[in-house]
Amino acid sequence: MSDLKQSAFNQFSNLSARLNLDSGDAWQVHDQALVMKKAGDDVVMLSIGDPDFRTPEPIVDNAISHMRVGRTHYSPALGELNLRRAVADYESRISPLACSENEVSIYPGVTSAIYSVMSCLLNAGDEVLIVDPLYVGYTPILTALDLKVSVVLASPEYQFEPQLNDFKSAITDDTKVVFINTPGNPTGAIIPLETLQALASYCLEKGIWLVCDEVYSMFTYEKPHISLRTAAKQLENVVVIDGLSKSHAMSGWRIGWVVAPAELTQHLGRFSAMSIFGCPQFIQDAAAFALNNDEYYVREMCAQYQTRRDLVCARLSQMPGVKYLKPESGMFIMVDISPIYKDDKEFAQKLLNAEKLSVLPGSAFGTGTTGHIRLSLVQPENILTEGCNRLERFLQACLSDQ
Ligand SMILES: Cc1ncc(COP(=O)(O)O)c(C=O)c1O
Structure with missing residues (x-):
């Protein structure tokens, strides 16, 4: 050659x-x-x-039985309706604002969900505001999309809880997305209801999307998890991402979801159709079973x-x-x-x-x-x-x- x-x-x-x-x-x-x-x-x-x-045995059994009955084919880009409904029911149970399956889309894990959301919201060079310390897996996503990253520092002095005033000072006219994580990795800090509520309203007023990774939502000790959907008074700018990797010891099954306004969900569906092209049916069936049955x-x-x-x-x-x-x-x-x-x-x-x-x-x-x-x-x-x-x-x- x-x-x-x-x-x-x-x-x-x-x-x-x-x-x-x-x-x-x-x-x-x-x-x-x-x-x-x-x-x-x-x-x-x-x-x-x-x-x-x-992974809890009943979830494994459920997946196997669905494989046996032929749930091994292509799945809709937005996800199987049974799982989208199970997620919508779960989100409706934990939040005062009802959630419909039209606001839910399914991904092979939270990482893929975050990448999809950021891809549908941001162009290269756009500004995203994140919290430091942060989960190490975020950096490659923000880098892949060539975003401008600005940072709010959450210090041990405040138990690693990011402070509302720090968000307000860090938000600029160029900020397009504020990306938070509660409960947080690596610190386990839970952002208080008042902060989430005020931040959601502030972002709404400024025309900024507020995206929250809640993969540790089912994993809290003394204090309950406070979902951004529970805290926010309006949901036009609110995106919640969650999944089963941690809470259900299902990291290798690759199941995550996004709850977002219906219009964004449609864009996410088109993004998934050209990228992941749907998650395995039997895994989605088992995930729906998990969400509906396995709190124990x-x-x-x-x-x-x-x-x-x-x-x-x-x-x-x-x-x-x-x-x-x-x-x-x-x-x-x-x-x-x-x-x-x-x-x-x-x-x-x-x-x-x-x-x-x-x-x-x-x-x-x-x-x-x-x-x-x-x-x-x-x-x-x-x-x-x-x-x-x-x-x-x-x-x-x-x-x-x-
Ligand atoms: C905060 C946070 N988000 C996302 C992920 C990745 O989740 P998934 O395995 O569902 O992609 C992790 C994994 O450690 C995490 O800690």
């Missing part, structure tokens, strides 16, 4: 170039830990974000996460020099190690080297959690206890080196 032709195969789109990001050091320690574990090392992995529970299992898993959270928090409260906020939701605990060690990435690396404990550095999630480490609760209690033993030993060693 000529050099000229060959060089054509080294050239890719601008989108490919943008996505070829350096993911920084976020996953460096986690990736090393996986290699060590594979090689037989006794590594404790507290850096994982995938539920360790199995969700409560059971949530209670176990809560027990794990309490166990780890009780241990952290005995450890020297660190601070933490007891998360209100989700499966992570952010631990402030800055009084003991300045650089969170270096801390995570040394912790892995010294104690074979894998955690994520907080700086991976933004400025708000820099100086922290993220401990994940998706391990059984004996592993969490062992992880805490190792962390405590390492902290003591750091202190005695000072």
